[in-house]
Amino acid sequence: MTNANKTPDKVMKRLGRVLAVTRVGMLAERVTRGFWPLWSLCFVVLAALMMGLHEQLSLEFLWTAGLVVVAAGLWFLWRGARGFAVPSRDEAMARLDATLPARPLQALNDTPAVGADDPASQAVWRAHQARMLKTLDGVEAAEPDLKVSRLDPFGLRYVAVLALSVAFLFGSFAQVRTVGEMAQGGAAVLTGPSWEGWIEPPAYTGRPSLYLADQPEGDLEVPEGSRVILRFYGEVGALTLAESVSARVEDVPSAADPEQDFTVARSGQLAVEGEGGRGWDVVMHADGAPQVAVAGAADVSARGEMSLPFEAVDDYEIVAGSARISLDLEAVVRRYGLAFAPESMVPIEVELPLPVAGGRDSFKEVLIEDFSKHPWAHLPVRIALSVEDAAGQVGASEDLRTDLPARRFFDPMAAAVIELRRDLLWSRDNGPRIAQLLRAISHRPEEGIFQDETSYLRLRTILRRLENALPYGLADAQVAELSEAMWELAILLEDGDLDDALDRMQRARDRLAEAMKNGASEEEIARLMQELREATQDYLRQLAQQQNREMEDLDPSEREFAENSTTLDQDDLQRMMDRIQELMEQGRMAEAMQALEEFQQMMENMQVTQGQGQGQQGEGEQAMEGLAETLREQQGLSDQAFRELQEQFNPGANTGQSQGNEGYSGGEGRGQAHDGTGEGSGEGQEGESGTPGALADRQRALRDQLDALRNGMPGQGTPEGDATAEALGRAGEAMDNAEDALRGNDLGEAIDQQAQAMEALREGMRNLGEQMANQNQGQGQEGRQEAQSGLQDPLGRSRNGRNGQVNGDALLQDEDVYRQARKLLDEIRRRAGEAERSEEERGYLRRLLDRF
Numbered sequence: 001m002t003n004a005n006k007t008p009d010k011v012m013k014r015l016g017r018v019l020a021v022t023r024v025g026m027l028a029e030r031v032t033r034g035f036w037p038l039w040s041l042c043f044v045v046l047a048a049l050m051m052g053l054h055e056q057l058s059l060e061f062l063w064t065a066g067l068v069v070v071a072a073g074l075w076f077l078w079r080g081a082r083g084f085a086v087p088s089r090d091e092a093m094a095r096l097d098a099t100l101p102a103r104p105l106q107a108l109n110d111t112p113a114v115g116a117d118d119p120a121s122q123a124v125w126r127a128h129q130a131r132m133l134k135t136l137d138g139v140e141a142a143e144p145d146l147k148v149s150r151l152d153p154f155g156l157r158y159v160a161v162l163a164l165s166v167a168f169l170f171g172s173f174a175q176v177r178t179v180g181e182m183a184q185g186g187a188a189v190l191t192g193p194s195w196e197g198w199i200e201p202p203a204y205t206g207r208p209s210l211y212l213a214d215q216p217e218g219d220l221e222v223p224e225g226s227r228v229i230l231r232f233y234g235e236v237g238a239l240t241l242a243e244s245v246s247a248r249v250e251d252v253p254s255a256a257d258p259e260q261d262f263t264v265a266r267s268g269q270l271a272v273e274g275e276g277g278r279g280w281d282v283v284m285h286a287d288g289a290p291q292v293a294v295a296g297a298a299d300v301s302a303r304g305e306m307s308l309p310f311e312a313v314d315d316y317e318i319v320a321g322s323a324r325i326s327l328d329l330e331a332v333v334r335r336y337g338l339a340f341a342p343e344s345m346v347p348i349e350v351e352l353p354l355p356v357a358g359g360r361d362s363f364k365e366v367l368i369e370d371f372s373k374h375p376w377a378h379l380p381v382r383i384a385l386s387v388e389d390a391a392g393q394v395g396a397s398e399d400l401r402t403d404l405p406a407r408r409f410f411d412p413m414a415a416a417v418i419e420l421r422r423d424l425l426w427s428r429d430n431g432p433r434i435a436q437l438l439r440a441i442s443h444r445p446e447e448g449i450f451q452d453e454t455s456y457l458r459l460r461t462i463l464r465r466l467e468n469a470l471p472y473g474l475a476d477a478q479v480a481e482l483s484e485a486m487w488e489l490a491i492l493l494e495d496g497d498l499d500d501a502l503d504r505m506q507r508a509r510d511r512l513a514e515a516m517k518n519g520a521s522e523e524e525i526a527r528l529m530q531e532l533r534e535a536t537q538d539y540l541r542q543l544a545q546q547q548n549r550e551m552e553d554l555d556p557s558e559r560e561f562a563e564n565s566t567t568l569d570q571d572d573l574q575r576m577m578d579r580i581q582e583l584m585e586q587g588r589m590a591e592a593m594q595a596l597e598e599f600q601q602m603m604e605n606m607q608v609t610q611g612q613g614q615g616q617q618g619e620g621e622q623a624m625e626g627l628a629e630t631l632r633e634q635q636g637l638s639d640q641a642f643r644e645l646q647e648q649f650n651p652g653a654n655t656g657q658s659q660g661n662e663g664y665s666g667g668e669g670r671g672q673a674h675d676g677t678g679e680g681s682g683e684g685q686e687g688e689s690g691t692p693g694a695l696a697d698r699q700r701a702l703r704d705q706l707d708a709l710r711n712g713m714p715g716q717g718t719p720e721g722d723a724t725a726e727a728l729g730r731a732g733e734a735m736d737n738a739e740d741a742l743r744g745n746d747l748g749e750a751i752d753q754q755a756q757a758m759e760a761l762r763e764g765m766r767n768l769g770e771q772m773a774n775q776n777q778g779q780g781q782e783g784r785q786e787a788q789s790g791l792q793d794p795l796g797r798s799r800n801g802r803n804g805q806v807n808g809d810a811l812l813q814d815e816d817v818y819r820q821a822r823k824l825l826d827e828i829r830r831r832a833g834e835a836e837r838s839e840e841e842r843g844y845l846r847r848l849l850d851r852f
Contacts, residue, residue, distance in 0.1 A: 193234030304407025321352030337423025
């Protein structure tokens with residue numbers, strides 16, 4: 001029957017290659033398992049030699065370590081060889097058969113135990129072997145098991161591979177050759193003197209170490225602070241050191257000591273005297289002190305941050321820097337609140353910024369800090385910069401004398417509060433004078449000196465706290481609290497809380513005019529000009545909404561007349577503001593002031609065309625009005641909470657303030673009286689409208705009103721619409737927190753949350769306004785182009801003649817026409833030079849240039 005000798009030849013021939021590959025895999029498996037400790041040891045030793053570890057060890061220790069390594073290697077070799085055996089063909093066949101289903105190779109070599117003479121049994125056996133032969137179709141070699149985790153539970157082989165990888169990255173095979181030289185040096189101990197040495201520059205220089213045995217005699221350039229290491233072998237005194245580079249005068253060791261270690265401090269001679277000695281002329285490169293200098297004038301940003309450019313240079317690297325700002329007391333005008341001696345003269349210390357990427361040997365950076373809250377803001381100071389290099393040397397700049405840059409306040413009331421705050425921080429002896437001035441400022445609030453009731457109430461609170469603390473002396477905590485309250489009041493007065501767009505535009509215009517009169521910087525004027533642009537856009541939107549409401553009440557003939565009346569679009573306004581900015585940039589301030597006055601008068605009397613609606617409000621305008629109404633009511637509710645907070649600390653202090661005054665009660669009429677009678681003409685304020693519970697109910701009503709507005713907000717899915725939704729979401733959360741605080745009678749926390757809600761509402765209104773402006777610009781652009789095409793030529797000149805001909809007088813306009821023509825020619829030249837444009841378009845542009 002079928003056995004090993006009767007197996008078909010073609011099957012065994014095909015299995016020969018598979019069995020050979022299996023035997024090779026089994027051989028690799030046995031080598032790995034038997035000799036992994038040996039090659040791990042070889043990897044570790046090779047890594048240590050490539051990293052130069054042997055150069056840091058003494059010769060005696062190196063010989064001892066070498067003997068230990070050799071002994072361990074021999075033991076690992078014997079241990080692996082003892083259990084090693086080359087796999088045979090039968091073992092390979094058994095391994096391969098174990099990987100196959102039903103072990104077909106063993107079945108092909110088996111013989112039946114019974115039924116040798118039974119034809120039926122023989123037929124069954126032959127069918128069984130045929131089925132086993134079929135399972136050998138496409139058989140592959142058995143994969144070796146190279147895992148030795150069971151034999152190496154601590155992963156020492158991976159440590160060896162890691163060490164070798166690190167050596168390949170950071171080491172060198174050249175270090176391995178020094179082992180033979182050291183071995184010869186050890187032999188020389190018995191036969192004659194020898195030496196070796198190194199020069200190691202400081203790490204911060206980034207220079208490599210020098211092996212002295214490889215350096216030819218002559219000049220040897222090294223950085224200052226380099227470390228020299230020398231070792232003498234052989235009889236003591238056979239080799240000696242002669243050097244004049246260390247500048248050592250005390251505790252100088254013997255020139256014949258076997259080990260020499262010193263630092264290069266100057267240029268000089270370095271020599272090893274004796275048999276096989278060598279000498280060099282050491283040229284030391286001194287490490288110069290770093291240098292730093294101010295690279296320009298200090299400037300202040302719109303947010304009040306000081307920007308001071310500076311540049312620093314060093315031989316190798318600058319590791320730290322600082323700016324020291326000290327008060328120039330001699331240059332301070334000692335009058336008013338500055339007449340007293342300052343309580344603190346401690347200089348301001350701030351760190352200088354260093355480059356994050358790139359070298360630090362030479363760089364330019366800008367120091368940006370905000371000193372607006374410091375009592376020295378806008379006072380004469382001295383700014384001194386200093387830097388330190390890696391060697392510990394310090395370089396300083398010359399003192400820069402300047403006024404400490406900080407935020408400027410253009411509102412007269414805000415500027416006065418800031419000046420009084422400075423006086424309080426300058427010396428608390430100014431307390432009585434500050435209280436007197438605050439009382440004088442707030443003497444008659446009904447004359448319109450305050451923008452709103454909140455500003456007045458905050459100032460009175462500051463005054464009351466100051467006057468209560470003066471008899472007992474102002475403590476440090478009270479000074480800090482009052483100064484922070486005065487800063488917040490000044491910010492409120494400067495930025496304002498103006499819901500009416502016309503007032504905000506006028507305020508922006510006044511700030512710009514004040515800055516032009518005071519000679520503000522170009523950056524500050526640019527910031528104020530941008531503020532005027534934004535306020536003008538808000539005013540245009542409000543005026544358009546008002547015009548739509550007015551047109552609803554007109555009859556058809558009057559409405560047609562109003563729509564055909566003289567109008568001015570946003571492009572005209574943009575050109576007018578650009579003209580004002582050009583005049584300011586050219587230094588023609590008088591003309592710019594006149595143009596600004598004309599712009600203000602025109603804005604107060606102008607009409608704005610609407611690109612859509614024909615007198616009907618769109619969704620965006622309705623949403624804008626709803627948000628504005630919610631903001632006004634939230635402001636009134638915050639004012640009411642503030643008055644209630646004052647009543648808690650000083651009952652009766654506000655008696656009669658709201659009686660007869662237009663209150664900020666959420667737009668519900670006049671405020672409630674504060675005389676305890678509960679009388680007032682406001683709606684819904686019948687004696688308990690000022691209680692925390694009633695305020696919380698009104699806050700809940702505002703929250704519900706905001707939710708209704710959010711559900712109908714247009715522009716969902718657009719960037720501006722998403723930003724609006726996010727801002728209104730924050731406003732709703734702040735309203736919820738304010739309601740909880742009111743129900744808990746925590747009026748201070750409620751006022752803070754209400755302020756956050758109002759800020760989020762303003763942000764949502766700004767985002768909604770941008771969305772409406774983008775929609776109006778896209779919808780009205782085509783109509784404006786058609787209207788303007790019949791009135792102006794491409795250079796902006798009016799067409800007064802028939803059939804669109806240009807009037808000759810229009811060709812004699814001012815310099816703006818020529819500037820516009822120059823811009824047009826420059827744009828044509830730029831487009832004609834762009835290679836990505838088609839040849840037809842570029843040819844047309846070149847023909848235009850030829851004509852002009």
